[in-house]
Amino acid sequence: xxxxxxxxxxxxxxxxxxxxxxxxxxxxxxxxxxxxxxxxxxxxxxxxxxxxxxxxxxxxxxxxxxxxxxxxxxxxxxxxxxxxxxxxxxxxxxxxxxxxxxxxxxxxxxxxxxxxxxxxxxxxxxxxxxxxxxxxxxxxxxxxxxxxxxxxxxxxxxxxxxxxxxxxxxxxxxxxxxxxxxxxxxxxxxxxxxxxxxxxxxxxxxxxxxxxxxxxxxxxxxxxxxxxxxxxxxxxxxxxxxxxxxxxxxxxxxxxxxxxxxxxxxxxxxxxxxxxxxxxxxxxxxxxxxxxxxxxxxxxxxxxxxxxxxxxxxxxxxxxxxxxxxxxxxxxxxxxxxxxxxxxxxxxxxxxxxxxxxxxxxxxxxxxxxxxxxxxxxxxxxxxxxxxxxxxxxxxxxxxxxxxxxxxxxxxxxxxxxxxxxxxxxxxxxxxxxxxxxxxxxxxxxxxxxxxxxxxxxxxxxxxxxxxx
Numbered sequence: 001x002x003x004x005x006x007x008x009x010x011x012x013x014x015x016x017x018x019x020x021x022x023x024x025x026x027x028x029x030x031x032x033x034x035x036x037x038x039x040x041x042x043x044x045x046x047x048x049x050x051x052x053x054x055x056x057x058x059x060x061x062x063x064x065x066x067x068x069x070x071x072x073x074x075x076x077x078x079x080x081x082x083x084x085x086x087x088x089x090x091x092x093x094x095x096x097x098x099x100x101x102x103x104x105x106x107x108x109x110x111x112x113x114x115x116x117x118x119x120x121x122x123x124x125x126x127x128x129x130x131x132x133x134x135x136x137x138x139x140x141x142x143x144x145x146x147x148x149x150x151x152x153x154x155x156x157x158x159x160x161x162x163x164x165x166x167x168x169x170x171x172x173x174x175x176x177x178x179x180x181x182x183x184x185x186x187x188x189x190x191x192x193x194x195x196x197x198x199x200x201x202x203x204x205x206x207x208x209x210x211x212x213x214x215x216x217x218x219x220x221x222x223x224x225x226x227x228x229x230x231x232x233x234x235x236x237x238x239x240x241x242x243x244x245x246x247x248x249x250x251x252x253x254x255x256x257x258x259x260x261x262x263x264x265x266x267x268x269x270x271x272x273x274x275x276x277x278x279x280x281x282x283x284x285x286x287x288x289x290x291x292x293x294x295x296x297x298x299x300x301x302x303x304x305x306x307x308x309x310x311x312x313x314x315x316x317x318x319x320x321x322x323x324x325x326x327x328x329x330x331x332x333x334x335x336x337x338x339x340x341x342x343x344x345x346x347x348x349x350x351x352x353x354x355x356x357x358x359x360x361x362x363x364x365x366x367x368x369x370x371x372x373x374x375x376x377x378x379x380x381x382x383x384x385x386x387x388x389x390x391x392x393x394x395x396x397x398x399x400x401x402x403x404x405x406x407x408x409x410x411x412x413x414x415x416x417x418x419x420x421x422x423x424x425x426x427x428x429x430x431x432x433x434x435x436x437x438x439x440x441x442x443x444x445x446x447x448x449x450x451x452x453x454x455x456x457x458x459x460x461x462x463x464x465x466x467x468x469x
Contacts, residue, residue, distance in 0.1 A: 323377075
């Protein structure tokens with residue numbers, strides 16, 4: 001076993017994260033109580049009187065403290081794994097504060113005791129509890145990060161391998177945001193040697209053990225690792241096989257067997273409900289707001305050229321099912337291509353005068369708000385393609401092996417690819433791959449906040465988009 005050591009004067013120190021977390025929690029509790037008295041002290045200093053009595057302040061502080069601690073427990077505000085993520089801490093603390101004071105307002109309204117308390121006192125107290133603890137949280141998190149940058153660590157690790165090279169200290173450090181420091185590495189000649197690591201792990205107070213092995217040897221390594229269960233250390237087995245390296249595998253159980261979840265739903269449970277509510281609200285508001293524009297566009301299309309106002313085209317949607325996409329007709333009826341075997345290009349002679357205007361401003365896509373209300377589309381998602389769309393003479397589905405993954409979510413009226421400049425004609429395999437890459441990135445990183453950012457960027461592109469034609 002190779003031991004990585006350093007001179008005594010430069011040897012890094014272990015950071016006890018629990019001490020910092022306990023300090024933050026203690027300050028939160030202390031300041032929540034203290035802040036209940038500060039507004040009245042300030043009011044007395046300015047005006048010589050207090051709108052709320054000390055007894056009322058104390059009773060409210062006790063109630064608020066109980067509610068706050070319950071919320072902190074529910075929202076995992078003091079999660080050790082996320083402690084130095086300042087954004088996580090601020091958001092969770094803010095959620096606890098808002099829920100605490102919202103419940104207090106509700107109770108005061110139900111019991112008709114709101115008149116006993118000053119609004120100045122109540123909202124000043126809430127603002128203080130919201131702001132000051134987060135300043136302290138930032139100072140402490142900054143202190144921890146500065147120590148980590150100086151070489152200190154939170155977890156001490158051992159990296160070993162069976163029949164190969166172990167994970168390097170750099171790999172582990174980067175993948176754990178510098179929280180883990182590898183102090184020992186080694187190569188084992190036999191799987192049975194895993195049990196021999198127990199003394200070294202206990203003597204050096206190892207927190208994490210990384211065991212790299214071939215995929216075929218992983219079951220035997222897992223069985224042998226049972227010998228280390230008496231140790232207070234986390235053990236990670238890293239099966240190394242290029243064929244499964246990029247899969248997102250979650251481990252579960254069915255009866256007495258374990259399962260590897262190779263593919264997970266990208267949006268599930270509450271996420272699906274939130275996204276559907278978002279779709280209905282945004283689509284309804286857009287149809288109401290743009291209805292005068294849409295009526296004028298419909299009239300202009302009828303006057304400009306013969307044919308229907310709406311263009312209907314079969315496209316591939318969620319789970320590979322087809323649906324009928326709606327658009328304002330922007331081409332001459334006799335020259336349009338229903339299966340998109342001929343894509344629209346710049347200066348396309350098939351586009352009408354009105355069509356050029358509505359395509360450049362993306363107004364031709366507005367009828368798809370109806371698709372959103374129908375549930376066949378979402379406001380944000382991968383743009384759906386027609387059945388016979390080709391690039392460089394090949395079906396676009398054959399140009400990248402990840403193309404089909406776009407159908408794991410509903411297609412969108414706009415998407416991450418579109419706000420990053422990848423819209424318009426798919427005339428090359430490179431454009432297809434870039435667009436699919438953005439679509440997959442969106443699916444794998446979906447959040448309500450990401451949807452909102454894409455919607456806002458799309459709104460700006462309606463005003464000016466150099467890629468629209």
